[in-house]
Amino acid sequence: MEPAVHDPEDASQWSEGTGDEPLAELSAIVDLLRRRCAVDFSGYKTTTLSRRVRHRMIQGEAADGAAYLQRLGDDEAERHALCSDLLIHVTEFFRDPAVFARLADEVLPDLLRGRDPSDDLRIWSAGCASGEEAYTLAMLALDVAGRMGYPGNVKVFATDIAGDVLEQASLLRRYFVRDPLGGVRVDTTLRRHVVFARHNLLNDPPFTRIDLVVCRNLLIYLQPQAQIKALSQLHFALKPHGVLLLGASETVGALQAQAFAPMDCSHKLFRKQPVALARLIDVPSLGAQSVPLQPEMALPGVAGQPPEVLEAELLATRERLQEMVLELQASHERLDLGNEELTASNEELQSTNEELKSVNEDLYALNHELESKNAELAELNRDYDQLLDSTEIGIVFLDAALQLRRFSPAVSEFLALRSSDMGRPVREISYRLGQQDAFMAELQRCAGDKARIEREIRLPDGRWVYQRMLPFKDDSSLDGGVVLTWTDISEIKRMQSLAEQLAADRTRLLGILDVLPDGVYIVSQAFDIEYLNPALEREFGPIQGRKCYEYFHGRSSRCDWCKNQEV
Structure with missing residues (x-):
């Protein structure tokens, strides 16, 4: 009977969501990626897959889902680009410091307390992306081991389904601490404790005898059934009373009642319970090969043994071989120190850095523009204040x-x-x-x-x-x-008063001139008659716009004896 999925802390982890309609061609795209890229996304949430596929469709200017499916079938680069987008590779050193502080102060010391030196401390970082979290776990474990006087081996298995980010993780080992030549190199004492391997948590057999599993922010992208399957895998991998660490938005759901006991709900720490969970293991996707039995190989010490004893020996041998296959598979070719010389670029981190650089440049330009505007405004305010003051x-x-x-x-x-x-x-x-x-x-x-x-x-x-x-x-x-x-x-007002006084004086003067019996007139410099008293007007008639020499003497030009210019 399948356990009911219920968690009051974070129900969104166990639901598909309703934000996006599933893409009609999604199942065909998932099948294509499984066949052509050896990556199975069938357990991922359809809303997340649809959203990211649509994002790639917009970037590639695909007309519709059918056209994009056709392009995926023909374009290998686009298939790899889509896989990279669907596999979220977000990690950093000491992400969520409070969680790692809890590991360093309580969890790791508890795991190492009283441990025999021959008993290795085994940690699994599932979904490690480019490896920063795995190196953080190794540093913490080695530091705690040193403080507690544990001389045994510390091994961190760092796995991810994406091969390209694992290459970046291996490359990261070369760029960790500064060497005398000015480069950055990881210390060899740390390097040999981290093993990178490609691994599909849903399909591949899990590691065994693990003390601490760190699987953060992976389950939230899986469908509920796939989450149960992944948690069952992690449960199988842990030793009795081993510790599981999940992401801040993740939980073990219904398995909390039977398979995992909460240690610290705020930091998502759980302890394995002694219960056997049903596991459905698919065929390993990484191409693990069986070990052929040599017909001529003799098994010493088993001759004449009863069949039951032989069967037990064979079963034990098979389990040891399976574990060896898993160890070899985990090591793969990436344990070879020659890979330290490989130069692989971290495209996603580089893209993020370029984007941040672009944003910083935009912010710098905006800040410069704001400073310029503020300077102009301050200058305008100063001018305005000066205007008001002056x-x-x-x-x-x-x-x-x-x-x-x-x-x-x-x-x-x-x-x-x-x-x-x-x-x-x-x-x-x-x-x-x-x-x-x-x-x-x-x-x-x-x-x-x-x-x-x-x-x-x-x-x-x-x-x-x-x-x-x-x-x-x-x-x-x-x-x-x-x-x-x-x-x-x-x-x-003074000029207005003076003008009024002058107007009054002019009125009085003209009144006097009007009553004089003798003729009086006023001529401008251009010989225009400006004033003519009634005595002259009665004698010579209306002016009618004539010049003085026309009006008085009937001449067409100024009089020879005229003194107007001198006056």
């Missing part, structure tokens, strides 16, 4: 609530303002040119009716100012407030 016009800016926003020093004659009054309502400021209530009423009418209000005010010392109230709007097209200005117009 102008002799009193200026006050009020917001929509008629509160002070900014004012010039010249306003002190009209409002009792100080620099600390910023933000205060203008009704609390004394108005020095008249009634406060009338002043506030005009301000409210200007702000409410958007009316322009202007008037001239005479100061007690005889000077005149022109008071103007203007409404304005801000950039958001909302009510912005009111601008108050007071301009000294004393000189203008």
Whole structure:
């Protein structure tokens, strides 16, 4: 009977989700990748697979799923690119420091306490990607072993289904600590403790006699049935009371009740329980070969033994051979130190670094632009402040609530303002040119009716100012407030008074000339008659636009005796 899948902590791990509709051609694509790339994605969540396949379709400008399936069949590079996208390779050194601190402080010391030196400490990093987590586990285990005086061997098996990232992991061993030549190299004492191997957790036989399994952020991409299968594999691999570490969003689900006891739910640590789980093992995908029995090989010490004893011996031998095959398979060709000289590029990390570099460049450009804009704004504000300080016009800016926003020093004659009054309502400021209530009423009418209000005010010392109230709007097209200005117009008023006096004097002079019995006229420099008193007009008639020499003498040009130019 299959166990029910239920976990109150994180139900999303055990559900497919409803974010994306499965791609119609998905099953055909998965089958193609299984046959052509030797990677089986049938246990992965269909929503995740569909989303990532659609992402590749957009990048490749595929018209539809059928066209993309056809391209996968013809394009080997695209098949490998899709496989790389579907296999999420995210890892780093000491990712989630609190988890590794718990391993170093409690879990690893507990596993090593009282351990016989002949009993190796075996750790399995399943889904290791490019190996940073595996090296972190090796460093922690060796450090704890040194502190506890454990002289035995520490072995970290680092496996992943993607061969290219394992090549990067092997290459990483060459670039770890600086050597005298300026390069970066992993210490040989650490290097020999990490074994990289290609391994499919769902299809390949698991390792055995493992003390600690670290399988973080792998189960969340699998379908519920595949998760149960993977957890069964990990359960089989662990020693009695071995420890399982999962990712922050993962759990053992229904297996917690029978196969795994929680040690630390916050850090996703579980201990194996003594129960046998049913396991469905597929044919190994890595091409493990059987060992042929040599017909001429004699088995010493078994002659004359009963069949039951021979059968037991054969069974034990088969188990040891199976373990040897697994060890050889785990080591594969990547244990050869010659692989340290291989140069394989980490395309995903390089792409991420390039993307981060591009983002940094964009941020740098944006920051430079913001600094430039801030400098321009600061300069504009300085110019604006200088303008307000230097102008002799009193200026006050009020917001929509008629509160002070900014004012010039010249306003002190009209409002009792100080620099600390910023933000205060203008009704609390004394108005020095008249009634406060009338002043506030005009301000409210200007702000409410958007009316322009202007008037001239005479100061007690005889000077005149022109008071103007203007409404304005801000950039958001909302009510912005009111601008108050007071301009000294004393000189203008003086000139107006002088002009009025001159006009009155001219009127009196012309009145005198009009009553004289003698003829009087005024001629301009261009010989135009500007004034003619009634005595002359009665004698010579209307001017009708004629020059003086035409009007008085009937000439077509100026008179020879004319003194107009001298005058």
